[in-house]
Amino acid sequence: MGDAGFTNLRLERDGATATVRLDRPSRHNAVDAALLRELARALREVRRDPTLRALVVGGAGDKAFSAGADVAAMAAMSAEEGHAFARLGHEVLERLEALPIPVVAAVNGVALGGGLELALACDLIVAADRARLGLPETSLGLIPGFGGTQRLPRRVGLGRARELIYLGRVVTADEALRMGLVDRVVPAAELPGHAAALAAELAARAPVALRQAKRATHAAVEGPLAAGLAHEVEAFGVVFASDDRVEGLRAFLDKRPPAWKGR
Secondary structure, three states: OOOOOOOOEEEEEEOOEEEEEEOOHHHOOOEOHHHHHHHHHHHHHHHHOOOOOEEEEEEOOOOEEEOOEOHHHHHOOOHHHHHHHHHHHHHHHHHHHOOOOOEEEEEOOEEEOHHHHHHHOOOEEEEEOOOEEEOOHHHHOOOOOOOHHHHHHHHHOHHHHHHHHHHOOEEEHHHHHHHOOOOEEEOHHHHHHHHHHHHHHHHOOOHHHHHHHHHHHHHHOOOOHHHHHHHHHHHHHHHHOOHHHHHHHHHHHHOOOOOOOOO
């Protein structure tokens, strides 16, 4: 696993965790079709590696996680090309969201438009204290096109999401934390280490249990309560049948750290 063939991002590995870093700092890591296609390839590599247990998504440089979809590229698109661009963004971010391992977004600077939508497709969002986040598409005559109208209400509630989307408001990291848009805020200099430590902590958890916890919590926002509860029962059954469950309980009773097998 490495950067071979990538020009718009970097894919790095550290033990059981991997990092995908958007790498267009001169464009504030803006998202265009080429970057999306490379991200899809990187996600395939991550998914195919059974030894990876957590992923961090970040941005190169010290100013931007991602300033959003590439405005210059969109300005040159026809209506049909714009529609196809949105479909591509949806497909790739759905792949990110569907990864069986937990994904941490490390928001080191601005996360606007498609950049924030990328973060919203991750499980946890950690932001630097200098970060600014928002969906300003209405100021460009657009709406969020990579899932923002659906994922943002699920994170912050319908009323707050409407305010942010309709007005295109950009909020500080602290305000984002108060509304539940991000999960943690840390000093900018500490963000890389904090995100890596969080990913390592997640990677150390029981892999089967974590996969099923991710599936079950996704079900909580995708349908009625009864369906989600039924999903949880089935997920609990999968976990209870795993070697990791046997090891976890034995390790607890033996007062020793568990040695997870991932099955």
